[in-house]
Amino acid sequence: xxxxxxxxxxxxxxxxxxxxxxxxxxxxxxxxxxxxxxxxxxxxxxxxxxxxxxxxxxxxxxxxxxxxxxxxxxxxxxxxxxxxxxxxxxxxxxxxxxxxxxxxxxxxxxxxxxxxxxxx
Amino acid sequence: xxxxxxxxxxxxxxxxxxxxxxxxxxxxxxxxxxxxxxxxxxxxxxxxxxxxxxxxxxxxxxxxxxxxxxxxxxxxxxxxxxxxxxxxxxxxxxxxxxxxxxxxx
Numbered sequence: 331x332x333x334x335x336x337x338x339x340x341x342x343x344x345x346x347x348x349x350x351x352x353x354x355x356x357x358x359x360x361x362x363x364x365x366x367x368x369x370x371x372x373x374x375x376x377x378x379x380x381x382x383x384x385x386x387x388x389x390x391x392x393x394x395x396x397x398x399x400x401x402x403x404x405x406x407x408x409x410x411x412x413x414x415x416x417x418x419x420x421x422x423x424x425x426x427x428x429x430x431x432x433x434x435x436x437x438x439x440x441x442x443x444x445x446x447x448x449x450x
Numbered sequence: 451x452x453x454x455x456x457x458x459x460x461x462x463x464x465x466x467x468x469x470x471x472x473x474x475x476x477x478x479x480x481x482x483x484x485x486x487x488x489x490x491x492x493x494x495x496x497x498x499x500x501x502x503x504x505x506x507x508x509x510x511x512x513x514x515x516x517x518x519x520x521x522x523x524x525x526x527x528x529x530x531x532x533x534x535x536x537x538x539x540x541x542x543x544x545x546x547x548x549x550x551x552x553x554x555x
Contacts, residue, residue: 376549379548393545435482436484438505
């Protein structure tokens with residue numbers, strides 16, 4: 331059974347960089363079959379897809395966030411990461427990592443999410 | 451970006467009821483729609499992908515239909531564990547986008 335687990339800072343100051351790590355168990359980040367995604371949900375709001383990274387480092391980001399987003403894969407640790415720079419209060423959200431197969435079209439496994447609050 | 455208009459925003463229902471939730475895409479997206487269930491404080495769970503394919507382990511009372519721009523999720527015989535918020539998601543083109551959610555209460 332694939333499991334994903336996010337770890338994040340909890341609190342980030344405005345203008346700083348938010349970093350979240352997703353650790354995979356029961357599966358491999360190196361699998362060529364899947365894409366590894368970041369999705370966020372602001373309090374009381376719907377879901378927003380941030381982007382994905384594949385095992386070989388290919389990425390695709392939501393244009394609304396593209397200038398501030400970076401993702402990486404760490405095959406030795408079976409992890410992938412999200413960095414979001416120049417954060418504001420509007421970036422306060424639960425950040426989820428999720429796996430997608432079927433060409434990256436739907437998310438079949440999710441982490442439990444980590445709440446990141448942007449506040450001074 | 452493709453907008454997904456989901457309605458109703460909330461529905462009041464009882465155990466045993468049949469509930470239908472609809473999503474309309476702003477452009478044609480073939481059959482590239484997925485549906486998720488989310489309970490408070492939890493991550494979403496995939497129910498249906500490719501508009502009508504049931505995800506593994508999902509009860510058969512859940513069904514999906516539609517193509518082009520109009521899609522629906524139906525729960526036939528609502529169970530107590532089905533009271534939750536449901537989201538549609540389009541995968542016809544990037545960026546992937548979600549509907550605003552429907553709360554079944």
